[in-house]
Amino acid sequence: xxxxxxxxxxxxxxxxxxxxxxxxxxxxxxxxxxxxxxxxxxxxxxxxxxxxxxxxxxxxxxxxxxxxxxxxxxxxxxxxxxxxxxxxxxxxxxxxxxxxxxxxxxxxxxxxxxxxxxxxxxxxxxxxxxxxxxxxxxxxxxxxxxxxxxxxxxxxxxxxxxxxxxxxxxxxxxxxxxxxxxxxxxxxxxxxxxxxxxxxxxxxxxxxxxxxxxxxxxxxxxxxxxxxxxxxxxxxxxxxxxxxxxxxxxxxxxxxxxxxxxxxxxxxxxxxxxxxxxxxxxxxxxxxxxxxxxxxxxxxxxxxxxxxxxxxxxxxxxxxxxxxxxxxxx
Amino acid sequence: xxxxxxxxxxxxxxxxxxxxxxxxxxxxxxxxxxxxxxxxxxxxxxxxxxxxxxxxxxxxxxxxxxxxxxxxxxxxxxxxxxxxxxxxxxxxxxxxxxxxxxxxxxxxxxxxxxxxxxxxxxxxxxxxxxxxxxxxxxxxxxxxxxxxxxxxxxxxxxxxxxxxxxxxxxxxxxxxxxxxxxxxxxxxxxxxxxxxxxxxxxxxxxxxxxxxxxxxxxxxxxxxxxxxxxxxxxxxxxxxxxxxxxxxxxxxxxxxxx
Numbered sequence: 001x002x003x004x005x006x007x008x009x010x011x012x013x014x015x016x017x018x019x020x021x022x023x024x025x026x027x028x029x030x031x032x033x034x035x036x037x038x039x040x041x042x043x044x045x046x047x048x049x050x051x052x053x054x055x056x057x058x059x060x061x062x063x064x065x066x067x068x069x070x071x072x073x074x075x076x077x078x079x080x081x082x083x084x085x086x087x088x089x090x091x092x093x094x095x096x097x098x099x100x101x102x103x104x105x106x107x108x109x110x111x112x113x114x115x116x117x118x119x120x121x122x123x124x125x126x127x128x129x130x131x132x133x134x135x136x137x138x139x140x141x142x143x144x145x146x147x148x149x150x151x152x153x154x155x156x157x158x159x160x161x162x163x164x165x166x167x168x169x170x171x172x173x174x175x176x177x178x179x180x181x182x183x184x185x186x187x188x189x190x191x192x193x194x195x196x197x198x199x200x201x202x203x204x205x206x207x208x209x210x211x212x213x214x215x216x217x218x219x220x221x222x223x224x225x226x227x228x229x230x231x232x233x234x235x236x237x238x239x240x241x242x243x244x245x246x247x248x249x250x251x252x253x254x255x256x257x258x259x260x261x262x263x264x265x266x267x268x269x270x271x272x273x274x275x276x277x278x279x280x281x282x283x284x285x286x287x288x289x290x291x292x293x294x295x296x297x298x299x300x301x302x303x304x305x306x307x308x309x310x311x312x313x314x315x316x317x318x319x320x321x322x323x324x325x326x327x328x329x330x
Numbered sequence: 331x332x333x334x335x336x337x338x339x340x341x342x343x344x345x346x347x348x349x350x351x352x353x354x355x356x357x358x359x360x361x362x363x364x365x366x367x368x369x370x371x372x373x374x375x376x377x378x379x380x381x382x383x384x385x386x387x388x389x390x391x392x393x394x395x396x397x398x399x400x401x402x403x404x405x406x407x408x409x410x411x412x413x414x415x416x417x418x419x420x421x422x423x424x425x426x427x428x429x430x431x432x433x434x435x436x437x438x439x440x441x442x443x444x445x446x447x448x449x450x451x452x453x454x455x456x457x458x459x460x461x462x463x464x465x466x467x468x469x470x471x472x473x474x475x476x477x478x479x480x481x482x483x484x485x486x487x488x489x490x491x492x493x494x495x496x497x498x499x500x501x502x503x504x505x506x507x508x509x510x511x512x513x514x515x516x517x518x519x520x521x522x523x524x525x526x527x528x529x530x531x532x533x534x535x536x537x538x539x540x541x542x543x544x545x546x547x548x549x550x551x552x553x554x555x556x557x558x559x560x561x562x563x564x565x566x567x568x569x570x571x572x573x574x575x576x577x578x579x580x581x582x583x584x585x586x587x588x
Contacts, residue, residue: 054429079431090422094354106346107432109339135357151426 002068005159005190006030006053011062013048013214018060022048024214025062030192030207032158035185037205037222038194039304045214046194047086050163053192054084067159080108083152087164091147093137097128100136100147101154108155115154122150126180142173149180160184162193166200178203198222198304210304217308226299232273233303234280237293238264247289251280257307264292269299269307340433347427347440351414352447362448365410366455369403373456376523377463384524389554393467396460397477397550398522403456404481405517405542407449408489409509414441415496416505435581442489449485453478469555477552480565484545487569487576494580516542521550541568 006028013023023045030036038046051057053066055075063070069077091100098119105115123132126146131139136147145165152160162181166174181204185191195201201208202222210218210225218225234254238244244264252259254276255268270276273296284291355362376384376395386394415438418424427437457465467474492509499505519536520526520543526534537543545565551558 051425056425056428076431079429082429084426084429086422086425090426092350092354092423093421094357095350099350099353103346103350104426104430107343107427107430107436109342109431 002065003031004029004065005032006036006064006066006192008049008053008064009062011049011052011059011064013045013052013057014060022214023052023059026211026214026216028209028216030190032190033185033188034206035181035191035193035204037201037208038192038211039196039198039201039208040194040211041196043213044211046211047163048214049211050084050086050161050192050194053078054082054161055079080155081157081159083155083157083160085145085149085152085160085162085165087167091136091139091144091151094135096133096135097123097139097147098132101150104151105154110155118154122153126150142169142176145169145173145177146180149177153184158188159190159192162191164194164196167196174200198299202226202298210308212308218304225304232270233267233297233299234270234273234277235293235295235297236266236280236284236291237295238266239290239292240264243289246287247284250283250287250289254280257303260306267303269303336433340436343432343436344439344443346432347436348443348447351441351444355444355448361410362451365403365407365448365452368406369399369452369456370459372402373399373459373463380523385528386525389556390464390466392460392464393554394525394550395523396456396465397467397553398546399460400453400456400478401481401484401542401546401549402517402522403452404449404485405488405513407452408442408445408485408492409506409513410448411441411445411489412492412496412499412505412509413502414445415493416499416502419497420501434585438490438493438577438580438584442486442493445489446482446486449482453482467553467555469551469553473552473555476562477549480552480562481545481549484541484565484569487573490573490580491576494576494583497580497583516540519543520546522546541565541572544568 007030008026008028010025010027011023012021012025014021026045026049028049038049040046048057052059052064052071055071055078058072065071066078067081069081071078092103095103098116101119101122102112102115105118106112108115110118120129120132123129126149128143128146128150131143136144139147149162149165152162165181166177169177178200181191181193191204193201193204206221208219208222208225209216236244236247236251238247241264244261244266248259248261248266252268254270256271257269259266259268277294277296281291281294373396376399377392381391381395384391415424418437424437469477495508496505499508519529519533520540521537522542526537526543529537541564544561545568548558548562548565550556551561
């Protein structure tokens with residue numbers, strides 16, 4: 001087994017005859033046996049990277065090796081060593097749970113008997129046994145994701161690509177999926193996960209790469225990224241916009257990163273959460289400014305982006321709204 | 331994962347995808363019902379409304395009509411290939427297939443083979459309806475089966491062309507719309523519903539010699555036990571030619587789509 005589960009060198013991928021550069025020279029090294037997080041907003045190139053690594057599309061330039069195999073020249077060997085599950089939960093709606101998994105098993109070239117046994121085992125494991133013989137059309141969003149993930153595991157791949165596995169899920173289903181992913185990694189599987197949620201990356205991934213406009217803008221462990229950011233975000237909601245402007249002048253020296261102002265809301269990261277909050281309150285109180293609200297929260301992906309790039313994590317594509325895949329996604 | 335020869339796995343892959351597509355037909359019977367209702371309406375319309383005004387010489391119009399409707403129906407059926415593939419693409423299923431260690435062509439072949447299965451069902455139903463409205467082919471059982479196999483094969487070949495359309499279209503509605511400008515002239519400007527002798531001279535050349543007209547002549551000739559010249563061989567040749575050109579095109583398009 002090669003040292004890295006995934007190793008890419010300056011991967012470039014363009015769409016529409018080169019007018020869109022979805023990936024602009026991305027080099028990754030994903031170690032075995034852990035969750036590696038690819039963090040970024042829609043349009044940052046996360047999904048394009050997953051599609052290249054799972055041989056769905058070829059890179060325009062650069063090289064990518066998955067489990068030691070080149071994604072272009074040894075595509076079939078790559079396919080035999082990976083599992084892919086995504087945000088669109090691509091299960092066949094007209095087939096039952098067991099039929100879906102049996103089909104994927106057969107296409108992974110398991111014998112009919114093994115494919116069926118594996119299907120039953122995975123349905124049990126993912127709490128879908130009761131729905132095994134129901135058509136997937138009748139499944140809830142969380143059930144579809146679990147079935148999709150089960151399909152990715154049919155061939156027991158050592159490496160799993162999860163493309164925004166919890167986007168659009170309710171908190172309970174999200175938690176359930178996180179537990180499943182943690183269980184898989186304990187069992188020795190390597191997971192490359194893309195997400196828009198820092199919280200998710202924080203909880204699951206040991207190492208992170210942050211993508212923006214097809215480039216790596218930061219990498220490290222999630223605590224390394226956070227220490228770059230300041231530990232906490234202080235969010236101050238003023239009664240009026242003029243108040244916000246005046247208040248910001250009084251507290252801006254507490255900010256570890258440039259403050260973000262939206263109407264009456266002022267947010268910035270601070271190094272010492274509670275102490276900075278108390279300090280801010282005191283100053284505002286002295287100046288006679290009353291707050292409509294105050295919160296201390298964990299930094300979000302937005303905050304990461306604001307800090308790293310100076311711009312908000314903008315939502316460039318509508319690919320969540322239209323699950324049409326060809327060439328449109330970046 | 332296995333040392334079995336890849337050809338055998340390719341066949342297994344085609345069978346797996348075919349099975350999946352047939353299961354979907356069973357699960358969504360509305361599409362099959364549609365595929366049957368439309369030709370039945372055509373049978374009734376032409377048999378009882380237009381038929382009385384159409385002269386077909388010594389052959390009863392109902393006997394002229396049913397083989398034509400059968401050809402038209404199987405060709406319309408192969409439009410389903412375009413729609414089905416466009417739907418799979420839209421839902422992201424093709425994406426999943428592309429990341430699996432399966433034969434690339436199995437996604438397309440599994441679709442076209444499943445569409446043959448649907449055409450068989452439609453053929454049986456329309457034949458039965460035909461008999462109910464007075465269809466009495468005089469050609470015997472074996473030529474009838476030969477004619478059936480010929481049109482199934484021809485529709486199968488055409489469906490590879492429609493596979494290309496399905497892969498190129500942005501969604502299933504567009505895929506369906508894109509097939510009409512091809513299918514309409516081929517089925518109506520032909521000997522499917524009326525003898526071409528009633529058409530203006532400039533149209534007759536096309537309506538006599540285009541592939542669907544050849545198929546209609548061959549199927550009608552075989553079923554009714556009438557001379558049909560070289561039309562059966564020409565139909566076979568057209569089918570093989572279409573397959574030879576369009577199957578590689580569709581497969582290349584499939585590799586590229588993404």
